[in-house]
Amino acid sequence: MSTDTSAEIAIFDRRESEARSYCRGMQSVFTKAQGSEMTDADGRSYIDFLAGCSSLNYGHNDPDMKAALMDHIAGDGIAHGLDLHTETKAGFLNAFEEHILKPRDMDHRVMFTGPTGANAVEAAMKIARKVTGRNNIIAFTNGFHGVTLGALSATANGYHRGGAGTTLDGVTRMPFDGYMGSGCDTTKLLEAMLTDGSSGMDAPAAIMLETVQGEGGLNAADPEWIKRVAELAHEHGALLIVDDIQAGCGRTGSFFSFEEMGIMPDIVTMAKSVSGFGLPMALTLVRPEYDIFGPAEHNGTFRGNTHAFVTARVAIEKFWSDDSFQKEIGEKADMLEQSLEQLAQMVPGAFLKGRGMMRGVDVGTGELAEAICGRAFEKGLVIETSGSDDQVVKVLAPLTTPKETFRKGLNILLDAARDVTAQAKFAAE
Numbered sequence: 551m552s553t554d555t556s557a558e559i560a561i562f563d564r565r566e567s568e569a570r571s572y573c574r575g576m577q578s579v580f581t582k583a584q585g586s587e588m589t590d591a592d593g594r595s596y597i598d599f600l601a602g603c604s605s606l607n608y609g610h611n612d613p614d615m616k617a618a619l620m621d622h623i624a625g626d627g628i629a630h631g632l633d634l635h636t637e638t639k640a641g642f643l644n645a646f647e648e649h650i651l652k653p654r655d656m657d658h659r660v661m662f663t664g665p666t667g668a669n670a671v672e673a674a675m676k677i678a679r680k681v682t683g684r685n686n687i688i689a690f691t692n693g694f695h696g697v698t699l700g701a702l703s704a705t706a707n708g709y710h711r712g713g714a715g716t717t718l719d720g721v722t723r724m725p726f727d728g729y730m731g732s733g734c735d736t737t738k739l740l741e742a743m744l745t746d747g748s749s750g751m752d753a754p755a756a757i758m759l760e761t762v763q764g765e766g767g768l769n770a771a772d773p774e775w776i777k778r779v780a781e782l783a784h785e786h787g788a789l790l791i792v793d794d795i796q797a798g799c800g801r802t803g804s805f806f807s808f809e810e811m812g813i814m815p816d817i818v819t820m821a822k823s824v825s826g827f828g829l830p831m832a833l834t835l836v837r838p839e840y841d842i843f844g845p846a847e848h849n850g851t852f853r854g855n856t857h858a859f860v861t862a863r864v865a866i867e868k869f870w871s872d873d874s875f876q877k878e879i880g881e882k883a884d885m886l887e888q889s890l891e892q893l894a895q896m897v898p899g900a901f902l903k904g905r906g907m908m909r910g911v912d913v914g915t916g917e918l919a920e921a922i923c924g925r926a927f928e929k930g931l932v933i934e935t936s937g938s939d940d941q942v943v944k945v946l947a948p949l950t951t952p953k954e955t956f957r958k959g960l961n962i963l964l965d966a967a968r969d970v971t972a973q974a975k976f977a978a979e
């Protein structure tokens with residue numbers, strides 16, 4: 551780190567709130583980014599395996615999205631329009647309907663919530679409660695749904711919950727797939743609790759899940775488990791909410807993470823990569839019969855990020871109008887799996903997590919995972935951990951990463967793991 555960089559970092563230490571987080575492990579000041587690479591103030595370049603926590607699935611500054619946005623701004627296009635009809639919103643909705651909803655036989659209405667994932671989750675939970683007249687929502691161990699109070703009540707992580715400063719009510723936690731070990735089908739417990747009038751669990755308004763738990767450690771539920779949960783929701787008059795904020799937009803291989811599982815969620819939440827460009831934008835997709843909020847009953851000043859509509863439309867038309875991108879994701883997912891298997895072999899007991907391009911390795915302890923990520927950063931790779939104890943080294947590379955760059959990044963990660971595990975062995979001897 552140059553003295554210039556240290557001087558620049560001083561402002562963050564002095565003035566930015568202690569609530570800052572990712573930046574603590576990466577003591578650089580970033581200036582530019584293009585595709586899968588970022589540059590810092592010292593001119594060092596990094597390969598990005600964090601991708602804004604899956605908000606940059608199409609990489610940084612995609613040239614087509616950037617050009618469309620620059621044209622829009624240069625032509626005095628609307629920058630803020632509350633929820634008025636705008637040309638750009640129509641453009642987004644048309645593209646979303648044609649390329650995303652229709653080919654998947656989805657008739658969901660698109661609700662623009664406030665621009666964060668948590669706000670989309672708040673809307674989803676409120677809709678389910680209003681539709682059913684019930685309060686209880688079933689969420690799962692290690693689930694992460696955001697940190698506003700409603701969403702936080704569904705989030706499992708004790709550290710985040712501890713920040714609430716008040717009671718977090720109205721949610722019953724059930725064990726996610728694999729929580730009790732691979733031999734235990736946790737839908738059996740869910741079924742028993744739902745069926746027995748003396749289980750003590752109130753009838754649920756909704757069952758809400760991530761198909762792959764992003765923050766919770768890349769726990770990928772078995773499609774059969776998900777299907778069974780969906781059946782139970784419908785048998786018991788509860789709405790099925792899939793929180794696809796992190797796993798959606800191609801991250802697991804298809805546009806939605808639940809495709810080809812034989813389920814159709816009543817509500818889907820989307821955010822993170824939905825704008826395509828890293829701009830704030832969130833959606834709550836809801837089956838028409840449950841689209842029952844009155845005008846502005848759930849509202850917000852920033853319910854239409856017009857700039858995000860411009861880039862989101864380009865993202866859909868560029869990447870999702872045929873299946874070529876999906877194939878490309880599949881090929882890179884195979885590369886990723888092979889490299890992560892090598893990494894797992896370096897650490898006794900380590901094992902792979904996740905699905906598609908949302909994968910990682912559980913290395914047993916947060917200490918080791920953080921050491922590997924820290925070493926990788928020194929070698930020019932931006933990468934983070936996830937899981938209850940931060941014990942999972944998590945790869946969330948942009949899905950558009952060129953194979954050569956991806957290989958380079960994966961090699962850095964393997965080198966970092968080799969360095970750290972060799973040191974650990976040396977220390978033990």
Ligand SMILES: *Cc1c(COP(=O)(O)O)cnc(C)c1O
Nearest residue numbers: 666667668694695696764795796
């Ligand atoms: C990130 C995330 C959220 C919260 O989104 P914010 O934009 O941070 O509020 C909710 N659910 C899931 C699955 C997420 O990964």
